[in-house]
Amino acid sequence: MPYSPDISVSIIRSIDSVPHILKLVAESTGVGFVCIAHVTPDSWTVCALHDEVDFGLAVGGKLDVTYTLCNSVRAMDKEIVIEHADKDPLYAENPVPKMFNFQSYFSFPLHDEQGRFFGTLCGLDKKALALNNDKVLSLLSSFSALITRQIEYAAAFSEAKYQWQHQKEAVQLREQNIAILGHDLRTPLSTISVGLDVIENITNEPQTAKVVKMMRASAFRIERLISDVMDFAHTRASQGVIVQRRKTDELGDKLSHVVAELSNNYPAATITGDIVINDVIYCDPDRLSQLLSNLLINALIHGEDGRPVTVSAQAKKSMLCIQVANYGPTIPAEAIDRLFQPFWRQEAGRESEGLGLGLYIASEISKAHDAKLFVSSESSHTVFSFHMPVLPASDH
Structure with missing residues (x-):
C-alpha cells in the first residue's frame, strides 16, 4: 500500500542527507526553489525543501495535484525539464508556469523500496536557466537515484521500527492481561482454601481427609503458578522482581x-x-x-x-x-x-x-x-x- 503524505514526510525527514542534497541541487542548477514532493493521484505534499525565493510553501504544505507538472511526471514516470517556459514548444501555453510564475523547471521521479512511484525531486525559478544539457541532466539523475536509495533504506527502517513497536505493544498487552488474570485468580483460589479448612474442621472421615490433602496440594500448585506468572509479567515490564529488603x-x-x-x-x-x-x-x-x-x-x-x-x-x-x-x-x-x-x-x-x-x-x-x-x-x-x-x- 502506498505511503500516506504524513508517513512520506516522516520518511524524508529521517534522511539526514536530504537538506545537503537539496542545497547542492540548488547551487549546481541555479534554481531558487528545490523540493522533494510526495505525489499521488490525489495529493501533492512537500516533504523537504530548500527555498531561496520565498515560494510560500513549508514542509507538509500541499498543492492541488491537478495543477502541477509533477502529476504529469507521475503519469509518465519520466522527468520533465524546462529551460524557458515562455519559449518552450510544449509548455508555452501551459497554465502551470504562469500560475506559479516560473520560467525554468525540472521534475525527476523518485521511487520507494518496492519500486512504486513515490514523488519527485523538483525545482523552479523565475529566471530562464540552462538545464537541458548533459552535465545538469546527469547531475539531477544522480541526485534522484541517490534520494531513491535513501528512501528505500529509510522506508525499510521505518517498517522495521513499526513492526518492532507493534510487537512490543502486543507483548505488553499480553503480559498485562496475564498479570490481571493472575490477580483475579487469587480470589477464587482463596475461597477454595477456606472451604478446605471448613471441611477439615467438620469431618475426620479418612477418605475425605485424603481428598482434602490432594486438593490442598493442587491449590498450592495453582498458587505457585500464579505467583510465577505475575512475577514474570513484572520482569517483562522492566520492573524486575519486586523485593523489600x-x-x-x-x-x-x-x-x-x-x-x-x-x-x-x-x-x-x-x-x-x-x-x-x-x-x-x-x-x-x-x-x-x-x-x-x-x-x-x-x-x-x-x-x-x-x-x-x-x-x-x-x-x-x-x-x-x-x-x-x-x-x-x-x-x-x-x-x-x-x-x-x-x-x-x-x-x-x-x-x-x-x-x-x-x-x-x-x-x-x-x-x-x-x-x-x-x-x-x-x-x-x-x-x-x-x-x-x-x-x-x-x-x-
Whole structure:
C-alpha cells in the first residue's frame, strides 16, 4: 500500500542527507526553489525543501495535484525539464508556469523500496536557466537515484521500527492481561482454601481427609503458578522482581517452613534439610523463601526417584549460602546455559508440573538481592547454589 503524505514526510525527514542534497541541487542548477514532493493521484505534499525565493510553501504544505507538472511526471514516470517556459514548444501555453510564475523547471521521479512511484525531486525559478544539457541532466539523475536509495533504506527502517513497536505493544498487552488474570485468580483460589479448612474442621472421615490433602496440594500448585506468572509479567515490564529488603532474624524459620510444606506436598519424596541461620540477614525473607521453593520444586521434579533431595542453608563468614542438590541425569553444559531462561524446560522424561518459569524467577530474585545463583552438574549429581552477603557492604 502506498505511503500516506504524513508517513512520506516522516520518511524524508529521517534522511539526514536530504537538506545537503537539496542545497547542492540548488547551487549546481541555479534554481531558487528545490523540493522533494510526495505525489499521488490525489495529493501533492512537500516533504523537504530548500527555498531561496520565498515560494510560500513549508514542509507538509500541499498543492492541488491537478495543477502541477509533477502529476504529469507521475503519469509518465519520466522527468520533465524546462529551460524557458515562455519559449518552450510544449509548455508555452501551459497554465502551470504562469500560475506559479516560473520560467525554468525540472521534475525527476523518485521511487520507494518496492519500486512504486513515490514523488519527485523538483525545482523552479523565475529566471530562464540552462538545464537541458548533459552535465545538469546527469547531475539531477544522480541526485534522484541517490534520494531513491535513501528512501528505500529509510522506508525499510521505518517498517522495521513499526513492526518492532507493534510487537512490543502486543507483548505488553499480553503480559498485562496475564498479570490481571493472575490477580483475579487469587480470589477464587482463596475461597477454595477456606472451604478446605471448613471441611477439615467438620469431618475426620479418612477418605475425605485424603481428598482434602490432594486438593490442598493442587491449590498450592495453582498458587505457585500464579505467583510465577505475575512475577514474570513484572520482569517483562522492566520492573524486575519486586523485593523489600530489611534486616531480619526470621529467614531460617521461613526456609524451614518451605521444606516442611514441600515435604507434605510431595509425600513420596525424601527431603533432608540442614538449615542453620542464627545471624541477622539483610534480605526479603519471603522472596528468598520463594527462591528456595522454586529450586526445591525443580529438584523434586527432575531428581531421581528414591534418592533424597538435600537442602542446606547457612550463614558463615558474612556470607549466606543456600544449596539444593538432587541426584539424576547430569545436565549437559549447553542446557545449563539455558536453565534460567523463561519457559525453558529440561527434557525430564516425565510430565512437567510448571510453566518453565521457576528457575527464571529464582534467578531474578537473586539479581534483585545483588547475589549469585549458579548450578553445577556432574556424576549424576546437580547442585544449585545461592550466595549473598549477610549484610550490605556499608554494615561490614
